Amino acid sequence: MTTAAATGVRPRGGQSAGRLARRHGWTVGVYVLLLVLVLYWSTIPAKWGSFDVQSLAIDTLPLAFAAMAQSVVIISGGIDLSIGSLISLVNVVSAKYMIDTGFRHALLLAALLLLGSAAAGAFTGSLIVVSRVPDIVVTLAMLFVWAGLALEVLQIPGGGAPLPYLQLGTGHWWSQWIPSGLVILLLGFAVFWLPLRWARPGLALYSVGSNRNAAYLSGVGVARTRIFAYALGGLFGGLAGLALTATSGIGDPNAGQYYTLNSVAAAVLGGVSLVGGVGGLIGPIAAAFVVTLVKTMLILKGVDQNWAQVIQGSLIIVVVMIGGLAIRQRRRA
Amino acid sequence: MSLLEARDVGKRYGPVVALDSADLSVDAGEVHALLGANGAGKSTFVKILTGVIQRDGGTVELRGEPVRLSSPAQAARIGLAPVFQDPALVPDLTVAQNVRLTGLSVDAVRARLREMDLDVDFTEQAADVPLPLLRMIDLARAMAHEPQLLLLDEITAALPSDLAERVFAVMQEWRRRGRSVLFITHRLAEVIAVCDRATVLRDGRDVGTVVPQEGGERQIVEHMLGPEAAQAEAKAVEVDETAGVDDGAAAGAGATTLELSELRVGSLAGVSFALRAGEILGIAALEGQGQDDLFAALAGERRTEGGEIRVAGKTLRPRHPYDAVRAGLVLVPADRLLALLPQRSVRENIAAPRYNRLARWGPINPRDERRRVGTAIDALQIDTRAQRQVRRLSGGNQQKVTIARWLASGFRTLLCFDPTRGIDVGTKRQIYALLRRLADDGAAILFFSSELSEFPLVCDRVLTLFGGRITGELAGEGADEASLLRAMHGLVEEVAV
Numbered sequence: 001m002t003t004a005a006a007t008g009v010r011p012r013g014g015q016s017a018g019r020l021a022r023r024h025g026w027t028v029g030v031y032v033l034l035l036v037l038v039l040y041w042s043t044i045p046a047k048w049g050s051f052d053v054q055s056l057a058i059d060t061l062p063l064a065f066a067a068m069a070q071s072v073v074i075i076s077g078g079i080d081l082s083i084g085s086l087i088s089l090v091n092v093v094s095a096k097y098m099i100d101t102g103f104r105h106a107l108l109l110a111a112l113l114l115l116g117s118a119a120a121g122a123f124t125g126s127l128i129v130v131s132r133v134p135d136i137v138v139t140l141a142m143l144f145v146w147a148g149l150a151l152e153v154l155q156i157p158g159g160g161a162p163l164p165y166l167q168l169g170t171g172h173w174w175s176q177w178i179p180s181g182l183v184i185l186l187l188g189f190a191v192f193w194l195p196l197r198w199a200r201p202g203l204a205l206y207s208v209g210s211n212r213n214a215a216y217l218s219g220v221g222v223a224r225t226r227i228f229a230y231a232l233g234g235l236f237g238g239l240a241g242l243a244l245t246a247t248s249g250i251g252d253p254n255a256g257q258y259y260t261l262n263s264v265a266a267a268v269l270g271g272v273s274l275v276g277g278v279g280g281l282i283g284p285i286a287a288a289f290v291v292t293l294v295k296t297m298l299i300l301k302g303v304d305q306n307w308a309q310v311i312q313g314s315l316i317i318v319v320v321m322i323g324g325l326a327i328r329q330r331r332r333a
Numbered sequence: 334m335s336l337l338e339a340r341d342v343g344k345r346y347g348p349v350v351a352l353d354s355a356d357l358s359v360d361a362g363e364v365h366a367l368l369g370a371n372g373a374g375k376s377t378f379v380k381i382l383t384g385v386i387q388r389d390g391g392t393v394e395l396r397g398e399p400v401r402l403s404s405p406a407q408a409a410r411i412g413l414a415p416v417f418q419d420p421a422l423v424p425d426l427t428v429a430q431n432v433r434l435t436g437l438s439v440d441a442v443r444a445r446l447r448e449m450d451l452d453v454d455f456t457e458q459a460a461d462v463p464l465p466l467l468r469m470i471d472l473a474r475a476m477a478h479e480p481q482l483l484l485l486d487e488i489t490a491a492l493p494s495d496l497a498e499r500v501f502a503v504m505q506e507w508r509r510r511g512r513s514v515l516f517i518t519h520r521l522a523e524v525i526a527v528c529d530r531a532t533v534l535r536d537g538r539d540v541g542t543v544v545p546q547e548g549g550e551r552q553i554v555e556h557m558l559g560p561e562a563a564q565a566e567a568k569a570v571e572v573d574e575t576a577g578v579d580d581g582a583a584a585g586a587g588a589t590t591l592e593l594s595e596l597r598v599g600s601l602a603g604v605s606f607a608l609r610a611g612e613i614l615g616i617a618a619l620e621g622q623g624q625d626d627l628f629a630a631l632a633g634e635r636r637t638e639g640g641e642i643r644v645a646g647k648t649l650r651p652r653h654p655y656d657a658v659r660a661g662l663v664l665v666p667a668d669r670l671l672a673l674l675p676q677r678s679v680r681e682n683i684a685a686p687r688y689n690r691l692a693r694w695g696p697i698n699p700r701d702e703r704r705r706v707g708t709a710i711d712a713l714q715i716d717t718r719a720q721r722q723v724r725r726l727s728g729g730n731q732q733k734v735t736i737a738r739w740l741a742s743g744f745r746t747l748l749c750f751d752p753t754r755g756i757d758v759g760t761k762r763q764i765y766a767l768l769r770r771l772a773d774d775g776a777a778i779l780f781f782s783s784e785l786s787e788f789p790l791v792c793d794r795v796l797t798l799f800g801g802r803i804t805g806e807l808a809g810e811g812a813d814e815a816s817l818l819r820a821m822h823g824l825v826e827e828v829a830v
Contacts, residue, residue, distance in 0.1 A: 023458075203426060203434045210425035217385065217421035218435050219406030277425035 026271035027283040034286050037293050044300050050176040057179035062244040064288040066259040067266035069236035071284045076229030077209035077276035078135040082142035083237045088150040088256030090241025095159030095251025103164040114238045121234020125227035150253040159251040169246025210277025336361040336513050342391035351377040353537030362511045364504050366524045369534035370757035375517050379486050383415040384408040414480035416471045418487045424460035437477045445473035449499045465492050484515045501527050521550045558759050587611040590777040597639035599626030602801035613778040615792035617817050623801040628750045632664040633657030661745030667754040669731040675724035680706045686742040709737035729760030746777045788812040797821045
């Protein structure tokens with residue numbers, strides 16, 4: 001036996017302020033970026049007011065839910081390329097069957113569709129877990145499946161929904177400055193994410209994304225958790241589809257395409273690492289607003305559509321690059 | 334009274350037999366060692382006993398009840414809690430979240446750590462916690478399950494000796510409370526000091542259960558290697574030792590290949606030494622005294638911050654590992670998978686470093702490649718049964734492949750950073766002999782190890798590093814643990830006074 005050696009193995013004393021900045025710096029950064037953009041945006045139109053805030057909320061609501069869907073899956077170590085066409089499917093089914101019905105009927109159908117989209121997500125997740133085919137391949141295949149089904153339900157844009165239902169996405173509550181869509185968004189976040197985030201299912205979600213082997217050895221049901229992540233992603237996807245119906249007023253079998261990659265962009269911009277295990281949903285929600293706002297502002301400025309896309313892509317690269325550099329700087333320090 | 338009774342347990346992956354047919358009997362109130370060479374099946378056995386993998390055959394009984402486990406969570410519930418070789422803490426979660434993930438109370442784990450006199454910040458992310466402390470948290474978490482049997486797979490491999498002592502205290506506590514510990518280690522001294530009995534595995538079978546205090550190290554090694562192999566090994570070591578003495582004299586004659594003057598990088602605060610061809614120079618140090626930075630700088634992974642590296646008289650400022658490799662400085666790291674392409678074959682792994690020279694554009698000459706690779710494999714006695722994918726090889730064979738890569742592509746100075754970490758006794762000896770042979774052929778070798786007993790076996794000279802400076806120099810033969818430890822703590826001057 002060797003003699004006991006003083007080894008200096010002690011945890012590094014953490015200043016809680018520094019650690020807070022390290023853990024939430026990105027989210028704070030995204031909100032600062034959003035604030036700056038909003039301030040600038042408010043100077044562009046001649047008469048900027050509650051109406052503009054309203055229309056931003058309307059434009060963003062489906063993407064915000066889609067970003068949440070994608071973030072949940074990415075945090076668990078996967079990626080869901082089928083989310084866009086699942087959104088289309090929910091959108092067309094709801095629009096087809098909500099037209100000419102009452103509000104109650106519409107809400108009941110919405111609840112059923114949420115269950116259905118969660119089940120669809122669980123199905124995708126099960127395929128991945130059972131077949132052991134990489135996530136990206138299975139969800140790419142499911143992209144075509146849901147897209148085909150959506151076209152089967154509605155060949156061309158159509159359908160509709162009762163007025164009170166549309167009001168959920170496009171109205172305002174209490175004050176003209178509080179769009180109803182924003183309230184719905186926060187409600188969805190509070191009901192479906194917050195209770196999980198700090199409980200064992202949420203921890204399990206992060207753990208399988210961070211290190212699957214360590215999670216398994218810690219007693220986490222890895223397969224179950226991954227399926228759960230896709231189910232939760234499906235649920236948020238369903239919310240996105242329902243939101244799309246409420247904000248656009250119709251069902252469009254191709255409308256979801258926009259969300260497939262924009263949801264990934266919003267997740268990454270919002271601080272979710274594509275490697276898994278890192279990030280949250282608060283950042284991606286703000287990032288969804290940023291993505292939408294940039295598009296809106298470029299249109300306001302009269303920038304050509306094609307160039308607007310180039311600028312949007314460059315923005316994502318620049319922001320993510322700055323974030324990456326900041327992390328590297330911190331590692332060195 | 335028997336707590337755990339395993340009979341004829343086996344596991345195979347396709348044609349590879351990980352565990353052939355092994356018995357194990359652990360009594361209540363016993364610290365039981367599970368020993369064996371790399372690839373003997375120890376880790377597989379532990380994984381079967383804790384539900385990580387499912388056995389193909391055999392029976393396992395806990396207190397007379399047959400058990401079949403399907404997950405680690407289930408194993409913990411019935412009183413089997415493991416600490417595995419790889420850390421089981423999720424890096425992106427905080428320590429507290431990691432505890433809650435297993436369904437334990439944070440207070441219970443905190444209390445366990447306090448008992449071991451460890452102060453852990455539970456709000457820290459596991460990724461930011463140093464590895465030795467992570468192992469202790471792992472242990473505290475396993476203990477908080479209050480298991481009947483604690484299974485510790487190589488927990489001491491990554492621990493400095495003061496923390497290892499605390500692990501031994503835990504093992505003794507478990508024995509006092511009438512519970513049991515199954516302990517896997519490559520350090521036979523630990524087995525003799527703390528274990529009541531030891532079961533030895535060889536090639537996936539149990540070859541005997543011994544009482545370490547009675548039979549001693551020799552008996553265990555005999556069991557591990559098999560009777561004939563043990564004799565052959567002993568001879569080989571004798572031959573090596575005489576060769577080593579000759580070489581010590583010859584080393585003086587070799588030309589200086591690597592020279593450092595006042596090198597500063599990271600926590601390294603000005604280090605100078607010269608390494609000659611044909612010499613094996615040891616670097617002994619406690620955890621975190623700058624040895625990582627020294628090797629990283631020499632291998633071109635870190636830029637130097639001051640001082641000079643001279644290779645064969647020419648100044649070298651490596652900005653990339655490629656610069657170091659081109660100057661003939663090549664690294665054999667402790668974590669073999671950092672150096673290897675785990676999914677590729679043995680042959681590709683050995684041949685890979687040859688293709689990074691731009692002058693070698695164009696098609697690969699397969700015959701030349703086969704010949705060079707074959708020579709390297711023969712020279713190192715690599716077991717190539719699982720050669721399609723390097724990750725399927727045992728740790729010892731993987732380490733041989735990392736050395737073989739450089740053998741096939743040419744080098745002047747070998748930088749070995751803890752090359753035998755987690756490798757069994759038999760393979761370790763092969764590696765010592767191999768290093769000596771390389772030195773005899775004119776290579777210069779810089780050798781760091783976390784196991785002090787290796788220095789007198791391997792090195793011509795040993796330098797001790799403390800607080801980023803060299804605090805002592807010992808001749809290879811004189812580098813016993815006591816003198817090394819004194820110098821490693823920077824106590825040489827005081828002793829001299």
